[in-house]
Amino acid sequence: MIFPYEPDDTFIIHGTRYSCIRQTDALCVFEPKDPADGNTRTLSRTEISFLRRSNNWRYIPGPRTKERMRATASRGTKALQSAHPDDRASAIFAYMECMNLKTFHDARAVTLTKESLEENWPKIVGAFRANEEIRNVGDGPTRGGSSLPPQRKSHAPETLLKLYRKLRKNKYDPSVFLPRYRVRKGEGRRFCQETEGFISENIRAYATLEQDTKSSVARQTRNALLEENNRRAELGQRPLQVPSERTIERRIDFLDPFEVAVYRDGIDQARMDFGVSSGGLDLLFPLERVEIDEWKADIRTLFQRLGIWNELPADLREEVPSGRRWVYAAIDCSTRCILALAVCDRPNADTARRVLGQILEDKTEAARAAGAEGVWDFFGTPHLICADTGSAFSADMFVTAVNFLGSAILFPPVKIPELRSRIEQMGWMAPAPGVAMRHSAGVRNCN
Numbered sequence: 001m002i003f004p005y006e007p008d009d010t011f012i013i014h015g016t017r018y019s020c021i022r023q024t025d026a027l028c029v030f031e032p033k034d035p036a037d038g039n040t041r042t043l044s045r046t047e048i049s050f051l052r053r054s055n056n057w058r059y060i061p062g063p064r065t066k067e068r069m070r071a072t073a074s075r076g077t078k079a080l081q082s083a084h085p086d087d088r089a090s091a092i093f094a095y096m097e098c099m100n101l102k103t104f105h106d107a108r109a110v111t112l113t114k115e116s117l118e119e120n121w122p123k124i125v126g127a128f129r130a131n132e133e134i135r136n137v138g139d140g141p142t143r144g145g146s147s148l149p150p151q152r153k154s155h156a157p158e159t160l161l162k163l164y165r166k167l168r169k170n171k172y173d174p175s176v177f178l179p180r181y182r183v184r185k186g187e188g189r190r191f192c193q194e195t196e197g198f199i200s201e202n203i204r205a206y207a208t209l210e211q212d213t214k215s216s217v218a219r220q221t222r223n224a225l226l227e228e229n230n231r232r233a234e235l236g237q238r239p240l241q242v243p244s245e246r247t248i249e250r251r252i253d254f255l256d257p258f259e260v261a262v263y264r265d266g267i268d269q270a271r272m273d274f275g276v277s278s279g280g281l282d283l284l285f286p287l288e289r290v291e292i293d294e295w296k297a298d299i300r301t302l303f304q305r306l307g308i309w310n311e312l313p314a315d316l317r318e319e320v321p322s323g324r325r326w327v328y329a330a331i332d333c334s335t336r337c338i339l340a341l342a343v344c345d346r347p348n349a350d351t352a353r354r355v356l357g358q359i360l361e362d363k364t365e366a367a368r369a370a371g372a373e374g375v376w377d378f379f380g381t382p383h384l385i386c387a388d389t390g391s392a393f394s395a396d397m398f399v400t401a402v403n404f405l406g407s408a409i410l411f412p413p414v415k416i417p418e419l420r421s422r423i424e425q426m427g428w429m430a431p432a433p434g435v436a437m438r439h440s441a442g443v444r445n446c447n
Contacts, residue, residue: 008062013041013051025377045377049362083178093152095174098164100128112164117157125154195240198225203252207263218248289333290382291423292340292355294347294390298324311371328355328392333422337378349395356385356401386410386423 005020011030012018016037018030028048030041043051051057083091101117101124104110110120117124132151155163163177170176191199202221206212212220222245229239261270283289299320303309309317321343328351330340340358344351360379367376385402387393389411402409 006062006064009065010060010062012058012060013043014056045362046364049365052361083175087178090152091174091177094155094163094177095167096131097128097155097160098167099172100124100131101160101164103127112161114158114161117161121157128154191241191243195225195243198228198240199243199248199251203248203255206252207255207260211264214249214252215245217252218245221248283334286332286334286337286378287380287382289384289386290330290339290359291333292328292330292352292385292387292393293423294326294328294352294392296324297327298322299327299343302327308370313371316370326351328352329423330355330359331422332378332382335378336422339378347390347392349392349397352392352395352398353401356398356405360405381405382407384408384410386412388412 005023007019007021009020010017010033011020013030017033018041019033020028021031021040022029025045027042027044030043032038032040048057101110104120104124104127105112110116110124129151154160166176167174199221202224203217205220206214206217222242225240225242229242232239258270300309300322303312303320312320325343325345326347328340328342328344329338331338340355340363342351342355342358359382362379363376367374382405385407387398387409392398394411399409
């Protein structure tokens with residue numbers, strides 16, 4: 001994973017200011033800011049990793065990098081994969097519409113005016129509908145005789161023009177079309193307050209251990225409304241409105257699904273059904289989600305259980321402390337590659353901050369020093385960091401360091417380990433003794 005440096009970023013190497021003009025997986029090319037400071041320098045990733053640990057290296061982000069970091073931090077987990085399916089489908093549809101318009105605009109077939117779009121609207125809509133048919137078919141194979149997914153109605157020319165300008169202003173990020181707040185749709189007709197309160201009270205029968213069906217609860221609720229109206233008629237009171245059974249079923253659909261599962265199946269089953277670990281994390285790219293945790297363990301026993309104790313050089317084995325120590329680790333949830341590992345006497349924010357630093361650097365030298373055969377060159381800037389609410393992770397130093405990286409930090413609820421399943425498995429589960437691992441400290445190479 002290569003961090004995308006900008007031309008206005010500054011690198012101070014041995015007192016000289018440079019810009020990164022080119023980089024690959026193996027090296028970076030730096031050009032002096034001042035031509036009088038000499039020629040360009042080419043440094044390998046190993047040399048850069050060494051310089052980062054010294055006082056001869058300093059990185060100063062430029063304005064564009066800081067803006068990107070702030071945008072990433074403010075957006076947090078707001079992305080297409082975390083949006084409601086209806087909102088995601090609507091945002092992608094608008095994005096494809098805008099990209100279709102961009103194709104016409106790049107070909108100079110239209111100008112970005114309402115009059116030009118209206119004049120060429122049949123051609124624009126025709127090309128977009130043809131692309132939509134291909135895109136709908138491409139979502140998966142269809143059974144013989146089955147119809148294609150229904151196409152959405154295209155936006156009007158003036159609306160499409162506003163959407164395209166918004167997309168272009170936000171650097172063609174389709175997530176800008178997601179609504180800021182999720183609005184319930186399809187609730188249908190609203191009744192008077194007394195009727196809505198009566199319906200809400202009676203449909204709670206659906207969230208019980210008896211597990212009545214929606215149609216049964218809706219029928220019982222409607223019958224209860226009719227009986228209530230008969231009672232009101234005898235007392236000379238105004239009757240309540242009586243909705244259809246289908247309308248009441250729609251109200252049941254809007255009950256909190258987790259709350260319903262708790263009442264119908266119990267808290268343990270509900271947690272299992274709605275926990276992240278039940279269906280796995282829906283990740284799209286490496287470093288999208290990084291989990292960090294701490295636990296206390298005997299380092300020598302842990303290394304022996306991992307099968308790497310005998311692989312360590314004799315001088316390193318003597319330096320491994322005896323007794324229980326605190327272990328800090330970070331894991332990439334997409335590739336399940338360990339990104340950082342640190343040991344300390346007691347929990348502290350400084351060690352947690354150093355773990356963040358390891359995530360950003362190539363650790364091949366550390367792996368080779370430990371006698372590993374493979375490399376440990378997986379590094380980069382994480383999009384989302386998940387940690388518990390321990391003192392080290394909730395400290396100002398750690399939160400400030402995460403914010404400086406431009407990453408978002410998330411604290412899943414405590415006492416629910418499956419919400420941080422990747423790192424929890426590392427803390428409580430280890431390979432059986434005798435399993436030889438070819439990488440340092442249990443690290444899996446992701447190349």
